[in-house]
Amino acid sequence: MKHEAPQLPSDVSSFVGRKTELAVVRERLGSSRLLTLTGPGGVGKSRLALRVAAEARRAFSDGVYLVELADVDDPSLLPEVLADALGLVQQTARAPFAQLRRHLADQHALILFDGCEHLAKPTAVLIGNLLRAAPAVRFLVTSRESLGVVGESLYAVPPMGVPNFEHAGPPVDVEAYDAVALLVARAADQAPGFKVTPDNAEAVVQLCARLDGLPLAIELAAPRLRSISIEDLLLRLDDRLRLLVGGSPEAPARQQTLRALIDWSYTLCSADEQALLSQLSVFSGGFDLVAVEDVCSSASLTGDMLDLVDLLVRKSMVTPDAAPRRVRFRLLETIREYAAERLAEDEAELTVVRGRHRDYYANMAAQAAKEWWGADQAKLLATLRIEHANLRSAFDYAAGDGHSRQVAVAMAVALQWHWIAGGYLAEGRRWLGRVLAANEGAPTAASVDALWLDAYLGLLQGDLKTARNRLDEADRLASNFGTADVAGYAAQVRGMASLFGGDLEAARIFYETALKEHEANGNDAAIAGLLFQLAVTYTFCGEATLADEACERAIRLCEQSGERWGRAYAMWALAVNRWLESDYRTAAGLARRSLEITVEFNDQLGISHLIGLLGWIAASEGDAEHGALWMGLEDALREKLGTPMSAFGPHLANCHFRSQERLRAQLGEEGYRHTTQSGARLDARDVVLSLIGRDVHGDPAGPVVAAAAVLSPRELEVARLVSEGRSNKLIAETLVLSTRTVDSHVQHIFTKLGFKSRAQVAAWMARQ
Numbered sequence: 001m002k003h004e005a006p007q008l009p010s011d012v013s014s015f016v017g018r019k020t021e022l023a024v025v026r027e028r029l030g031s032s033r034l035l036t037l038t039g040p041g042g043v044g045k046s047r048l049a050l051r052v053a054a055e056a057r058r059a060f061s062d063g064v065y066l067v068e069l070a071d072v073d074d075p076s077l078l079p080e081v082l083a084d085a086l087g088l089v090q091q092t093a094r095a096p097f098a099q100l101r102r103h104l105a106d107q108h109a110l111i112l113f114d115g116c117e118h119l120a121k122p123t124a125v126l127i128g129n130l131l132r133a134a135p136a137v138r139f140l141v142t143s144r145e146s147l148g149v150v151g152e153s154l155y156a157v158p159p160m161g162v163p164n165f166e167h168a169g170p171p172v173d174v175e176a177y178d179a180v181a182l183l184v185a186r187a188a189d190q191a192p193g194f195k196v197t198p199d200n201a202e203a204v205v206q207l208c209a210r211l212d213g214l215p216l217a218i219e220l221a222a223p224r225l226r227s228i229s230i231e232d233l234l235l236r237l238d239d240r241l242r243l244l245v246g247g248s249p250e251a252p253a254r255q256q257t258l259r260a261l262i263d264w265s266y267t268l269c270s271a272d273e274q275a276l277l278s279q280l281s282v283f284s285g286g287f288d289l290v291a292v293e294d295v296c297s298s299a300s301l302t303g304d305m306l307d308l309v310d311l312l313v314r315k316s317m318v319t320p321d322a323a324p325r326r327v328r329f330r331l332l333e334t335i336r337e338y339a340a341e342r343l344a345e346d347e348a349e350l351t352v353v354r355g356r357h358r359d360y361y362a363n364m365a366a367q368a369a370k371e372w373w374g375a376d377q378a379k380l381l382a383t384l385r386i387e388h389a390n391l392r393s394a395f396d397y398a399a400g401d402g403h404s405r406q407v408a409v410a411m412a413v414a415l416q417w418h419w420i421a422g423g424y425l426a427e428g429r430r431w432l433g434r435v436l437a438a439n440e441g442a443p444t445a446a447s448v449d450a451l452w453l454d455a456y457l458g459l460l461q462g463d464l465k466t467a468r469n470r471l472d473e474a475d476r477l478a479s480n481f482g483t484a485d486v487a488g489y490a491a492q493v494r495g496m497a498s499l500f501g502g503d504l505e506a507a508r509i510f511y512e513t514a515l516k517e518h519e520a521n522g523n524d525a526a527i528a529g530l531l532f533q534l535a536v537t538y539t540f541c542g543e544a545t546l547a548d549e550a551c552e553r554a555i556r557l558c559e560q561s562g563e564r565w566g567r568a569y570a571m572w573a574l575a576v577n578r579w580l581e582s583d584y585r586t587a588a589g590l591a592r593r594s595l596e597i598t599v600e601f602n603d604q605l606g607i608s609h610l611i612g613l614l615g616w617i618a619a620s621e622g623d624a625e626h627g628a629l630w631m632g633l634e635d636a637l638r639e640k641l642g643t644p645m646s647a648f649g650p651h652l653a654n655c656h657f658r659s660q661e662r663l664r665a666q667l668g669e670e671g672y673r674h675t676t677q678s679g680a681r682l683d684a685r686d687v688v689l690s691l692i693g694r695d696v697h698g699d700p701a702g703p704v705v706a707a708a709a710v711l712s713p714r715e716l717e718v719a720r721l722v723s724e725g726r727s728n729k730l731i732a733e734t735l736v737l738s739t740r741t742v743d744s745h746v747q748h749i750f751t752k753l754g755f756k757s758r759a760q761v762a763a764w765m766a767r768q
Contacts, residue, residue, distance in 0.1 A: 285389025632679025
């Protein structure tokens with residue numbers, strides 16, 4: 001006997017976005033009889049499941065049913081709750097499960113179990129039995145952890161998409177992302193007239209990102225826009241657990257505030273899981289299992305670390321992130337803030353865990369500095385980039401703790417190559433400035449290293465005055481604290497300052513002095529790093545042979561150890577020398593080989609140097625279009641870096657300016673302006689890969705450059721006909737041109753794109 005089964009609830013607000021997720025869930029539900037949607041609280045599992053269920057009504061002849069478990073605490077009631085959802089009248093003496101089995105045996109239905117995490121095991125038993133008893137019934141489940149039933153398919157519902165603001169584009173493009181679209185929709189309900197504008201787009205994106213793209217958090221934040229601006233709301237997010245309240249009164253209590261939502265998940269964790277989650281809050285930007293085992297191992301944790309992390313992942317409290325070499329994990333910021341509050345409740349535990357975190361990342365920085373001279377540089381640099389947020393957090397803790405300031409100094413110095421090759425010059429200088437200011441009254445030996453390194457970074461940013469002041473200060477301290485290597489490094493940076501200041505004779509003297517110091521100390525790494533700088537000085541002194549010899553020696557030293565980053569710079573310096581000697585072919589080959597290494601490190605400063613050099617070479621060879629394209633791209637890269645060409649001294653800057661004038665003469669002012677602007681819009685990654693002989697997918701190919709930026713309209717038309725397999729004669733007949741003119745167009749296409757065959761043109765056109 002049946003009564004009327006409850007209907008699926010209607011939407012009380014618009015359903016926004018989730019096109020990809022809807023498609024995936026539909027497809028997975030079609031191929032699996034049990035699909036569990038997992039994910040942290042507030043990620044939108046229930047809303048997504050309800051939408052899929054509503055759309056699936058016609059596909060299930062016996063209906064779609066909703067079983068809401070949020071308010072069910074007694075697992076023994078599960079069969080009765082399901083029976084009620086199915087509309088079964090429970091007046092029979094038959095056991096509830098027997099009644100369910102009998103009723104569902106020949107049903108073609110979809111049953112949605114919503115909110116199962118607190119009853120995961122009994123729900124798993126019930127569904128497991130029904131899967132065997134009712135072969136035409138499918139189950140859709142929402143839970144913060146999987147059920148573990150044989151045959152279960154899992155789909156981790158992701159947060160809503162948030163744009164990277166640097167690449168987000170205009171407001172209309174920003175609103176194409178689900179998180180932004182949801183914020184706009186809900187804000188418009190509460191504050192009519194709210195919209196994304198060029199003025200507030202960055203704040204909108206940052207708000208959605210800091211809310212982790214969690215729909216519930218966005219829904220709770222939107223009403224605040226009735227009384228404060230998006231910028232003011234963003235400033236208050238550090239206290240999001242207090243700020244984000246006021247959910248729908250129809251929703252379960254745990255979904256009406258962000259704190260209650262996470263409280264609910266926290267109570268479902270064991271004591272060990274709760275303790276580990278709290279300790280994980282010390283990590284910033286993610287962590288791997290090795291770090292967890294080192295930082296979080298304490299007497300309060302009795303379980304196996306791998307098992308505990310896995311359990312937290314299963315309960316959607318920890319999010320796994322795929323990484324190239326090993327799996328990494330992270331906490332959503334909302335969960336991290338909650339976990340940090342829990343950790344702060346035990347001040348002694350907080351101090352211990354923060355100290356372990358500091359020591360772990362200080363050791364990582366020291367080890368990276370020790371191992372830099374060798375074959376694993378790219379791997380080391382990639383690791384430091386991934387761990388940048390943790391390194392920063394560890395440094396901040398050390399710098400703010402009166403007992404750990406020397407740890408902070410050591411970290412700032414040890415990360416020298418992270419600052420330079422990794423592209424963090426400004427942050428490196430901030431760290432160094434902070435520790436130097438803190439130690440001003442009581443300098444140490446490490447202060448000398450920090451001073452000359454800050455001078456080095458300052459020179460790379462064009463801050464010649466501050467660099468010289470730092471060097472003067474280092475000289476004053478060196479007599480008391482200097483180590484064997486300090487004199488060589490100090491002289492080397494003095495040489496840089498002289499070179500960048502335009503004093504070639506002084507630069508030569510300082511560099512040659514530094515070379516003798518490094519040789520006396522047997523410091524091959526320092527010798528190799530100095531030689532390419534000395535070579536540049538020799539080049540502009542008119543000593544081309546000495547420049548070649550210095551570069552070749554540097555390259556040999558690097559090859560002996562497997563070192564590649566310094567080798568790339570030595571090849572760049574050698575290429576500059578060859579270019580000035582009018583050996584353009586050798587110069588271009590060296591530049592491309594150097595670029596092939598530099599791209600492994602994603603060294604944006606080195607990449608800009610090399611693209612600019614290739615522009616100089618093209619200008620000298622009369623290839624004005626490519627020359628202007630590359631120099632336009634170089635200028636765009638330098639603008640992002642905040643390092644103008646003039647920062648590297650008048651001699652290199654003069655090479656740049658002379659090449660610009662040559663290109664203006666070849667293209668005319670308007671042509672030069674148009675082509676350099678086109679170059680500035682090119683994708684640097686695609687250009688780099690094309691210049692080293694790969695396409696964007698890593699396959700051998702010629703240059704992959706935006707067609708509109710390189711080929712004229714007529715050349716594009718000819719390229720299209722070439723890609724169709726037509727001969728030059730047929731192309732001439734089609735376009736009513738002479739065969740000789742078409743021959744010329746085809747040759748220009750080959751030259752501009754760096755191709756040697758018509759097949760390459762066809763493949764290139766297919767990618768456009």
